[in-house]
Structure formats: C-alpha cells, structure tokens
Amino acid sequence: MIPVTKPFLPPREEYQNYVDQIWERNWLTNNGPLVQKFEEKISSFLNCQPLTFVSNGTIALQLAIRALELKGEIITTPFTYIATPSSICWEGCKPVFVDIDERTFNIDVNLIEKAITPKTSAILATHVFGNPCDIDAIQKIADKHNLKVIYDAAHCFGTKYKDECVLNFGDISTISFHATKIFHTVEGGGLVTKSISVRKKVQAQRNYGHVDYENFSTIGINGKNSEFHAAMGLTNLEYIDDLLKDRKKSYEKYKQLLGSLNLNSQTEQPSSDVNGAYMGCIFPSSLVVEKVQSKLNNKNIFPRKYFNPSMDDIECFNRSNFKCQKSRKLSNSILCLPQFHGFKEHENIVNLIEQTLIGT
DSSP states (O other): OBOSOOOOOOOHHHHHHHHHHHHHHTOOSSSOHHHHHHHHHHHHHHTOSOEEEESOHHHHHHHHHHHTTOOSEEEEOSSSOTHHHHHHHHTTOEEEEOOBOTTTOSBOGGGHHHHOOTTEEEEEEEOGGGOOOOHHHHHHHHHHHTOEEEEEOTTOTTOEETTEEGGGSSSEEEEEOOTTSSSOOSSOEEEEOSOHHHHHHHHHHTBTTBSSSSOBOSOOOBOOOOHHHHHHHHHHHTTHHHHHHHHHHHHHHHHHHHHTTTOBOOOOOTTEEOOOOOEEEEOSOHHHHHHHHHHHHHTTBOOBOTTOSOGGGOGGGOGGGOOOHHHHHHHHHEEEEOOOTTOOOHHHHHHHHHHHHHTO
C-alpha cells in the first residue's frame, strides 16, 4: 500500500537513548530539560525567534488568538484545514472567509480590505502547503487598519521568505509537528513571535497560567508537551537536512512529470524557498478527480482530496454567509499525491494518471 504520507521514524536505539535519560531523571513533563533543549535547537536550526513548544498545532493557533487578546471578526482563508477556522470559533471569534488566489492557493490579498469591518481584529492567513502568502501586502493592510496578523504555518518547516525563516513574520506564526509533517515530534506544535511580552504570555498560558508553583499571571490551558515528544523531535532533527533535501527532490520530480501532462500545480510565491511538503495536482473537474482517485485506489495507492471541502462550505461556519467560488472550485479539483521520505513511485503514479486522462 502507498499512503498519501508516511511518518519518518529514526533509528529506534537513538530515540531509546533519550528515553533512558527520561527514566533516569523521572521528569516526564512540565517544561523538562529535553523540552528546553528542543526549543533551543529547533529555533537555532530554523534561524527563527525563540519557539515555544506546545502540544499540537491547533492549540498553537488558539494560544495565538488568546495571547493577542483578539475579539470580534478574524479574516481568514477557506482553503485550509478545519483547525484554522475552528480555532477562531473556539476562542469566541468569528471567521470571515476571503477567497483565494487560484495560482498560489493562498488568501487573495486583493480581497482582504473589502472584508474589513469595525469588528475586524486580525488576519489569520495560511501558508498553504508551505507556500508563503504575500506577506508584504498582508502586513501593509494590517498596518493601515491596525490589525494583528497570525500565520498558520503548519506546513512550513524549513520554508523561507526573502531568505528569512517564514516563522519570523506576523505578530505570531504557528507550526505543526504532527506525524504527517516533514519534521515531527509525533504530536506537537509551536509558536514564534518577535514580542518578548507575548512570548512570556504564551509560555504561561500553555501551562494553566503558572508563573511559578503558587502564582498565576493569566487564564491558561494544558497546552504543554512532554519529554517523550521532545525526544522524538531531537532525534529527528539529526536527519532533517536529508529529509528536506529528499522532499524537495521528490516535489520537483512530480512537477516535471505532471508538466508533461499539462496538469497544473501550485505557483510558488516569489522570493520564497518552499519545502515541497505537499504535491497538489489540479485536474479539469471533480469527475476527473474521482476517476483518478479510483484508478489509484485500485492499485493500492491512496492520494487525498486536500483540502476538501472548502471551509466556507461547512455548515457550522454559517456557509450561507460566504461564497468563495475559487476555493470551492480548487477543493473539488485538487488531489494531493503521495509524498514521504524515500518515495520512489512518481513515474508509476503519473503513468496511471495519464492512463485515466486518456480514458476520460
């Protein structure tokens, strides 16, 4: 079976070395030494502001919204995972969907200002598939209207914008270290901010608001992560150069092969260095997507409709109030093809796609 993705696992004995240390210290969680070491090493590798390690990427988004004290409406993209608008709602705010640029798959910056109202407090934009948004344009709009900016950079491990780590932009950027990502800690996420005061607030909020054992500075939640997850991150970090190199090579191989079929994929944001995390292939229609998916499934190959559905087409987000036609069209015509470390089946998959297209 070929899944859409497969987690990289380091040599068991290398992870076990860290586990042995955990056993010796009997310090399993609550900002242990491995968590602290992981935060330091990951920030250094990415060349980003100090990263705060949390339990997952969704909690990272919720903590970002809470730390910035956002209220009212938050402008966001409909072409993203459900965690993005759900986090907005969970924190008592309202997601306002703005349609996408069909080339980059990211929020269309030319439509943002039309969606701003007196209730708007922030822009929460997703760097879709690790492809940076038009960061300069978004910041210009935010400065003009006194809005905060959060970037959902879940897919962005190793991505750069203008030769700088993409996590350094916005008021807060969040990232996911889930097992499906290029780099993972099994479960996990992080927040990056240039503001020391916001960082301290996030660090308190991830641990119930504790300042020390007896004192609390804010209302918090259990968003901290464990020594075991940090151990997996530290072990995987030893292999990250190879993981990133392999993924980008795989991504370019796909683009080359799919280009010969005149099938489009994502257009990379200028002045960016993307990580090749996902290979989203655009087909002529949802009917063709179904046929391609069926063909591949019959060969035990399992691509994914990602992201589907478009978030503005989900009832719990009051879909009748939003109509993002470009996002809905893309969500019905895109298929993410298998991508993981050591993957070698590019030509086989593209040949099967070609056979399906000839038969339609």
